[in-house]
Amino acid sequence: MGKGPRNYSQLTRTRLFSLSGNQCAFPGCPITFTNPENDTNLSNICHIAGAEKGGERYDPNMTDKERASYENLILLCANHHLTTNDVSKHTVLSLKKMKQDHEKEVLRKIGASDILNKYPSSLALIINHISSIDIENVDMLTSTNIYSPDKKITYNEVVVYKPILEEYKVYHGKLNKIYSEIEKQGSFKKELLLQNINKLYLKAKGELLEIDTSIENIRKNADKLIELVEKYLWELYEKSPNAKEDIPFEAVNVGMKIIIVDAFVRCKILEEPK
Structure with a gap:
């Protein structure tokens, strides 16, 4: 594997998808990422703090490893990936909260499934x-x-x-x-x-x-x-x-x-x- 802000480990990918509930994390979004009948996957791995200089919410104090870490990533559909580029509405804190709220609900459902x-x-x-x-x-x-x-x-x-x-x-x-x-x-x-x-x-x-x-x-x-x-x-x-x-x-x-x-x-x- 190469180095860089998109060098996601297999564990990071697995954690993201297992706690996504197979759905976009944007509140109210009905998009389901995968369809068992075909190989399509509509998910986008999105950076909370930007991946590269000039990107949305880029933090120069982060390392590439931190940028590619689970804590700095959120799964969104393509439409909401673009929507969250509006940094006046979608800050690092608001995106972290969006991810946390979504994963809490997914965890609650997983726990209820016995x-x-x-x-x-x-x-x-x-x-x-x-x-x-x-x-x-x-x-x-x-x-x-x-x-x-x-x-x-x-x-x-x-x-x-x-x-x-x-x-x-x-x-x-x-x-x-x-x-x-x-x-x-x-x-x-x-x-x-x-x-x-x-x-x-x-x-x-x-x-x-x-x-x-x-x-x-x-x-x-x-x-x-x-x-x-x-x-x-x-x-x-x-x-x-x-x-x-x-x-x-x-x-x-x-x-x-x-x-x-x-x-x-x-x-x-x-x-x-x-």
């Missing part, structure tokens, strides 16, 4: 991926407290991720059962998984907040911190050699959200309420 019961190994797959990789040495938080998601959301002033945290907190018990089975087998995968997630959170704090790690600055950047941890987790997933391609990626997506919400509740992501 996909985890159809593919129960998807959670175990994520645990195997994240726990099998040794992250560079970072001092970890020692807290093992578990808090009400609502209490932690309020304390850290989470906004964008709040609906996802509320939607997936109900799976905390299901994940606990999996952890119990793992522990019965004498495995430390649960501890390794949570340690890795905690290390990624501390890495995100260092990258995003630099020296100001006050609770006020954490609250100001709470959603960005969760987004960065999720980005790191998908990068780890991509590196893992244990991928099972027989599980639909929609189930893997749900599994990743559950792992993130559980780590949030266990105070491995964001701060412990005082």
Whole structure:
């Protein structure tokens, strides 16, 4: 693969399409991307911050890797790709919100489809991926407290991720059962998984907040911190050699959200309420 702002990894493409619901992300757009009866695909992979100098919403401080990343891409139909070229109406923030709102609704539908019961190994797959990789040495938080998601959301002033945290907190018990089975087998995968997630959170704090790690600055950047941890987790997933391609990626997506919400509740992501 070549380099550049359109060098999308296979995982990035898969994530985009699996959370598109096969539809344009523009609110109210009825366009369906693919038709099972033929090979047409009406989707456009669109950059939120422009791909090249002179492009809409171009950010000179971004690298080409960041421009080609999942976080900077949105799937639209051709018409709405052109519509969003109007930068007076469609800013980086408004397009990110458009993508987030669309994906939240798709995730809600996926969750309602009982996909985890159809593919129960998807959670175990994520645990195997994240726990099998040794992250560079970072001092970890020692807290093992578990808090009400609502209490932690309020304390850290989470906004964008709040609906996802509320939607997936109900799976905390299901994940606990999996952890119990793992522990019965004498495995430390649960501890390794949570340690890795905690290390990624501390890495995100260092990258995003630099020296100001006050609770006020954490609250100001709470959603960005969760987004960065999720980005790191998908990068780890991509590196893992244990991928099972027989599980639909929609189930893997749900599994990743559950792992993130559980780590949030266990105070491995964001701060412990005082």
